[in-house]
Amino acid sequence: LSGERIDLPQDDIPRKWYNIIPDLPEPLPAYKDAISGREIKRLPETYTKTASNLEFSEQRWIEIPDEVVSAYIQCGRPRPLIRAHRLEKYLKTPARIYYKCEDLPPAGTFKTNTALPQAYWAMKEGYSRTVSVGGSKTRTKFAHVFAAKTFRLTPTIFMTRADCEQNRDQVFFLKKMFEADLLESPSNRTKTGRIYLKENPVHPGSIRIAMEEIAEEAMLSRDAVAVTSSFLNHVLLTQTIMGLEFEKQLELIDEEPNILIASVGAGSSFYGLIAPFMRDHLKKKLDNVKFLAVESETSSKLTDGEYEYISIQGPMAGLLVKAYELEWEPPPPPIRGEGIKTKNTAPILSLLRYLGVIDTIVYPKDEKAILEAARIFLQTEGHLLAPESAYAVRAAIDESIEAKKMGETKVIVVSVSATTYLEFGEKGGYTSTIGPLPRGIRPF
């Protein structure tokens, strides 16, 4: 009966995050000032001091504050690792497949892992508001709003007018149910917003404009500070809670992984899963674990991009960081897994890829293989995967099929990073991407 679900007792929850920076075989390229080219050792003041300090920390283990541990526990951490017995049986594979469940309440996403400490730091530093940008999906916004509420802060979110109009349910949810300080961007709140509104009073907005607005709001309002969802070192750091937990979970059943799989947008979900294992890997120069990053054809940075200094938008504007970037002209078509459609990956992950310790796989933009994986996983394991997580499960299925062909008993661990419950339906999830089906994307 046992062995289906590997629970880590609450008392064994990791109390420290793991920082890979001191263990990297070569130094992480410095952040630079875009104008002077000089090395930068702190983040813009739009972020908390703690975030800025952690961004450049050389300390291997970072203590998780008690209040954050407590919040982690209250929202279901340590989260279960499940043996995918029924999926294995369906695939008739000799591989043993485990999935780490991050698709649980409150927000149904791994983003809560970073949203909680960021809100905590904001509270400790005396801010009364967190400011973030909202993409088309509900989950990340939910995580930031939940985290702010947990530490008695007001969550301010800038969401494009186009997204607001196409996702009235989300607006209802965030404004009426959560009482978030939700702004349609461009908004009247900021000077930036007012300029765009003067041009066009019903300006549909864009993520770029929304990011300019949060930068201004966080910079000019004493009570507000920016929080973010991926890319930066301090975000990746907080996500290691996942990998540290499942390392202990595998120890409980005396299992050693051969392949670790997650999908990659900017990469915090993938990094959070692999970092603790990468440590041994780098230290002992082992080659027994495959770290597999799963990408979409629309955004195959790690596979087809260039590793170079790039400039970033929003609160980070003015900084140059070294990362993988993809040429993106014209911008790629919409996909269901919008969450992994980014043109660059996090600096740490980029360096790891550059060092050759990360493998990648790319799936076509028609997403047929992804839908099939989601369908198989739902019917065998009963979890409704976010499309982004279905990319990872697809790769796990393909690795299992390969293991079967080779007659090898591989141990595969895959990240189920999010559910699509909140987005499921005509306005999200599998039936469409954002709003009504855009031209060029057909219903499955």
Add this chain to the structure above:
Amino acid sequence: LSGERIDLPQDDIPRKWYNIIPDLPEPLPAYKDAISGREIKRLPETYTKTASNLEFSEQRWIEIPDEVVSAYIQCGRPRPLIRAHRLEKYLKTPARIYYKCEDLPPAGTFKTNTALPQAYWAMKEGYSRTVSVGGSKTRTKFAHVFAAKTFRLTPTIFMTRADCEQNRDQVFFLKKMFEADLLESPSNRTKTGRIYLKENPVHPGSIRIAMEEIAEEAMLSRDAVAVTSSFLNHVLLTQTIMGLEFEKQLELIDEEPNILIASVGAGSSFYGLIAPFMRDHLKKKLDNVKFLAVESETSSKLTDGEYEYISIQGPMAGLLVKAYELEWEPPPPPIRGEGIKTKNTAPILSLLRYLGVIDTIVYPKDEKAILEAARIFLQTEGHLLAPESAYAVRAAIDESIEAKKMGETKVIVVSVSATTYLEFGEKGGYTSTIGPLPRGIRPF
């Protein structure tokens, strides 16, 4: 840090369901044949033999089959009991509030607790299909489909044409993602359906017709058997897993409850929570625990109904059972908590109410108090409650406010029976009830 979430280790999962029938102070009134008036000791052959045997069992403890225990574990049982610290702080109450989380994957509902054993019995008895009726909400259907898939059966569901047309996302989800055998009712599959379709080829259907169809399908097809979601004794029996778990969880922290709260439709969620505590209560004739059933003004059976022999539709047609029933002419208006809008309650629960050991509270049909409870709970505890669960939480809040007035340190346990993730949005959850907002129901 601890005490926020009370986890029961997997190995301590209850291995037996609790049957209250032998402990009742007076016998449960017999089921009767509607025509002859004679006592009936088995269910119609539309149900499994196991269900029929358990329906009339006098045995106090019923072993849970190993395969069902294993399936329970795989889908997250034992489920957590959480101390609502933040809610308590918000309410400034001396009460200690705990909630039992049944709002977790796979289906986000307590209905999985009964769907799994029913599908297992079907499989053991050689059937290859389970047949059920689908209401407007996704969760119960999800539970039955998931359960059938778990035991490698085909789930057949009859859903009214009107519901199918108003909930295209659900149809997509059930047919395309889950590959369920979903039929628009009235359907061509049954004689019953064909008669209605002859009258009107685009007949919108009704739950009554769908129930006639599943009765025919289960009776006439050798490979198919009916499964059900509430009301009958064997369903209530399987739900005791919830109360048995949380009894052990409270023991772990040495806490004794004063008030147990759940909302009541037919009553399996409420019963599953209270039955184990009711046992001591009945045996020792104690009066230290309040069992509080929460009803809607539209369907206040236990508060305003009559306890009498009634005849039931669908696969149970032809049987008379004694239960609370409400006069329902004309049928009440739609509410967000449709899941608790039933005109009668389960026979066992009805008897317990008749014996005076259950208290009730009724909330108005405008559901403003319910929305407020859902909002407070989301903002403090981060769980998006199904409207049905928000009724229970509303009552817990009101009891806590009362405890504060009286200066009493009450221990309150409330059932968070389901989430509304899958129904959230324009087509369900809080923004509307079924499909577009019906006339007479206004957006919040």
